[in-house]
Amino acid sequence: MIRLHHCHQTRSMRSLWLLHELGVEFEVVCHAFDKSLRSPEYLALNPAGRVPALEIDGRVIWETGAITEYLCERFPGAGLGRAPGEAERVDWLIWVHFAETVSQHAAALTQQHVALYDDSMRSPVVTQLEARRLEKCYGAIEGRLQGREYLLEGGFSAADIGVGQALYMSRHFARIEPFGRLAEWYGRITGRPGLKASLPPEGAALLYRRDFFEPLEG
Numbered sequence: 001m002i003r004l005h006h007c008h009q010t011r012s013m014r015s016l017w018l019l020h021e022l023g024v025e026f027e028v029v030c031h032a033f034d035k036s037l038r039s040p041e042y043l044a045l046n047p048a049g050r051v052p053a054l055e056i057d058g059r060v061i062w063e064t065g066a067i068t069e070y071l072c073e074r075f076p077g078a079g080l081g082r083a084p085g086e087a088e089r090v091d092w093l094i095w096v097h098f099a100e101t102v103s104q105h106a107a108a109l110t111q112q113h114v115a116l117y118d119d120s121m122r123s124p125v126v127t128q129l130e131a132r133r134l135e136k137c138y139g140a141i142e143g144r145l146q147g148r149e150y151l152l153e154g155g156f157s158a159a160d161i162g163v164g165q166a167l168y169m170s171r172h173f174a175r176i177e178p179f180g181r182l183a184e185w186y187g188r189i190t191g192r193p194g195l196k197a198s199l200p201p202e203g204a205a206l207l208y209r210r211d212f213f214e215p216l217e218g
């Protein structure tokens, strides 16, 4: 059995969305996004205490990029990967891993706006700088989508899932609407049943309790 360790609205949603799109059988273990990720039981799955962790084929894989590559190779029939030797392989790798470039800024901003519990700990400079850096990332995606419906000409792939999920987090901190092609693409890919099935269920504890967090002034 494939088992995904997941926290709502975090990067593990990337692997969850991919599993849904692959159409394979799997189960999800939902964890609270708190210190329980540092328990000895969880650290045995992911020694850095992060989500996701994926139990599959008798071992545990962590790091979303590695999980994406492994799952797409393991289930090639879904057409979400691009195998070595295929014309789009390099672009696929670039965009699959670009998701982490976006996510690191979203994670820094989540820490600033959501995780820190006292206003005196937040930095206006960090919130402004990281939001601007997200916009630079959006510019790169906007450029890539010139004349393309998806990140790859060959159609929807795990690259769209990775970057799309990163945007699911980052749009809480930098608005996507000024980037017309990006916003249209984001709307298209998040309309898919696979994404909808990966959203937190009604009543779940949310990481983002607001739609948008303005950079702090100061």
Ligand SMILES: N[C@@H](CCC(=O)N[C@@H](CS)C(=O)NCC(=O)O)C(=O)O
Pocket (backbone or CB within 6 Å): 010, 011, 012, 037, 049, 050, 051, 052, 062, 063, 064, 065, 100, 107
């Ligand atoms: N590069 C890793 C990052 C994993 C990661 O940092 N996940 C966050 C959630 S978005 C996490 O588990 N944070 C818990 C913590 O830092 O305590 C990946 O892509 O899997």
